[in-house]
Amino acid sequence: MKTLRLNSNDRAVLLGSCFFGKLPMAATNAILEDVVVSTHEEHDILFGQGEPLDHVFFVLSGLVRLYRLGKDGREADIAVFPRGELFGESAMFLGNRATANAQTIETTMLARIDSRKLRKLAEQTPEVADALMLLLCRHAQMAEDCLAEDRLLTAPQRVASYILGNCPDGITNFSFRLPFQKNVLAGKLGLAPEALSRAFSALRRSGVTVKGRVIEIHDRQALERF
Amino acid sequence: MKTLRLNSNDRAVLLGSCFFGKLPMAATNAILEDVVVSTHEEHDILFGQGEPLDHVFFVLSGLVRLYRLGKDGREADIAVFPRGELFGESAMFLGNRATANAQTIETTMLARIDSRKLRKLAEQTPEVADALMLLLCRHAQMAEDCLAEDRLLTAPQRVASYILGNCPDGITNFSFRLPFQKNVLAGKLGLAPEALSRAFSALRRSGVTVKGRVIEIHDRQALERF
């Protein structure tokens, strides 16, 4: 891990992100003032569950996985964060202890924001507090969505739902590229890689074609019915 | 459903709760000023997923279940809220639309707080914003915990974990009464009632006795190892 300073491309990513995009310039500048940038190899461990954690992380590039460990060493993914996402914010409200493990999935650049400072800023600036509340809310929704899908849908249905979530409404014919390895998608959906593979082949009958990382949809309706 | 005004017992529950307990008196009073109380039969539907929702709910007494519906009509519980808990806050940040269905599990009294007002108050009062952030964070954690348990633990392990969550640390011999029907516990743990029953009987071998709603633990260690 090497630490650097923000370059102009980093600034663009930050300013274009969902969190910073809505903040007043003054607040953004105050936060960015003493941000630290760090680069990580793939599979770097960023922090572990229960460890002290006094920053919030912003993904400048790459991919990060949040997960919990079972007693037997098995891992359960809680969330995956691509570029432009902020994570680790819950530690800020829970005694500065991480509530999960975090690991980079690929080479990644992160901006670290001091949580004490962010929190103080939230106290003084309603917009910052509001952005934080929205962030927390979105993360809660992500977890609830996952939970509901795990409980209500079969593996092929979860995959169909993921595909549809990447397909603009009203379009029947569509194709896109997975933003990560199938490996990772499997984890995110709570499946073993084998199960994901079988789910894809089950969806082939509903007009889904998979070539490497590229997914093609030929019949949106069929997918929605699945 | 009948609507009433706050009586003194209601006030006590509100003031003693986790959310209101930490607020400055002025803020609490401002919120309570135009709270509306409603009473509900068991199994009353409070709101449905996607419907407009412009309050936040506080449970004065009774029990409320938050759940999502599958295409086939099956239900997946997201959370269960006993007396003293606040719920429905996420709608406030997501366009005033409910993100799940809510139903009373038993006869229930609710206090309804106008979300516009609460939000305005959060803007003006850092303590209110802070309490809201903590609430959102706790709800996110609940969902993440559930998700991780679903993915990492078997049914008996999840039940063991639930029991341990109700047992003070360091005590080996302990007994408590379930705060709701087994039915409800099953839903909360993402199990069919039959599976919960079988899980209990599997735990009998680890020193857990179940008589009606009363759970007895004779060997905490054994339960933790399970």
Place this chain on the structure above:
DNA sequence: AAGGTGGTTTGACCTCGATCAAATAAGAAT
């Protein structure tokens, strides 16, 4: 081209928990 290396797929098997059906138990009402 040959050989690695690691991701993905396929096959075989097995376990967990859902489901359906039936038996019991536990409350509630009379």
Place this chain on the structure above:
DNA sequence: ATTCTTATTTGATCGAGGTCAAACCACCTT
């Protein structure tokens, strides 16, 4: 207490998905 109704338990069966092993494939290096 007796009866009625609603939980809970138990039994039997079945299917989804995990696991292990092996085949396959793609991409990279030499």
